[in-house]
Amino acid sequence: MESATVALGHAHEEHHGPPEAHESSRIDRQTLGILLFIVSEVMLFGAFFAAYFFLRVVVDPPAWPPEPYELPKAVAGINTAILISSSFTIHYALESIRRGNRTGLKLGLVLTWLLGMTFLFIQINEYVHLGFSARDLGFGSIFYSLTGLHGAHVFVGLCLLSFATIRAFRGHFGPKAKDHLGVEVPGIYWHFVDVMWIVVYTTVYIL
């Protein structure tokens, strides 16, 4: 907030100390940056979903997934639960640092990282045992494209979480909002990755 004072017709600048300026509906650059990046990512996923629905609705094969392929709904469901759990743990990490609880921050970040790694491991294991590849029909191509695209995002998220975790163990970050942007921004990205997986799982495996 900028301010100026005029007394009895004589204009003069006057400094106003605390409280700090309210930014209210304005957001800091780092958060704005990740939000704009997420908007572009939504468009990218949108393109892949468009291809998916084109194959499923417009090409309209007799069965989906085409015979004899079958998707492991249960295993992927457990994997979904694991990934959603990681949203709770990253949120716990951030709530902890907002209250000045550094142990909670570290614990939340480590748990999130482990859950993310578990998700990725299970997904790779699923690929190995699926029984079809990206070269098997349009179905195989779009399945591996969508889930692979998401897997790549999980990998990027894990890299960001690794940086945040290392910094947390080195004593970085503090309770003030500007002092834990290094966790806040990866946290927003991680939630986006989770939301995208919810959409991918529901669309590809269930519907």
Add this chain to the structure above:
Amino acid sequence: MHNPLRSEADAFKWVVVIGGGAVSVIVLTLLTRPVVGLLWAALLIGFGAGFAYRNARGSLPRSVALTRGEDGKHRILVVANETVEGEALLEEIRGRSRGRDCEILVITPALAGSRASHWASDVDEAIELARQRMELSLIAIGRLGLRARGEIGDSDPNVAIEDALRVFPADEIVISTHPPDRSRWLERGVVDRAREQIDLPITHVVVDLAAEHSVR
């Protein structure tokens, strides 16, 4: 318009809401047929989009916390942007200050040119324009023999008022707008929302700049 995704906490809420919706779609699909789940998903998406749009329009379900000064001064919070130099507004301020030891805070919201500019925080030019208007207004108020100071507020006038009340224990609020046929603030219900949210006397002053200029 309020950005519904401004922090990790907001993003987490989205995860919970979307996750909850997805669970209902999955359960329904597994119990019935995919087409039922698809219809339910479409319904939820439509409902969610409508709710988000309605919420983004600014129906804030909260009231603004107030503080009161202890020094016996009468404090007037003036909220105006393009009409901040209007004669009608100055006359209102003069009338309300007469015979009182008054402290006046003029809030000039920095109005972004578009919603995109607001969401992108691209308000540097708006802040500069608001600052210029505010300084002229302070000089005009000073000529009335009154002490006033000014601040640039958030581009949402209601948020700007809320911000100001955190640091300025106002006794009353004066909101100045263009006439109803030209006022975007009135179209957005700024005055009505302020009256709903704030338990203070609120005076709405209509400043017709075109009429004032033609008289001059």
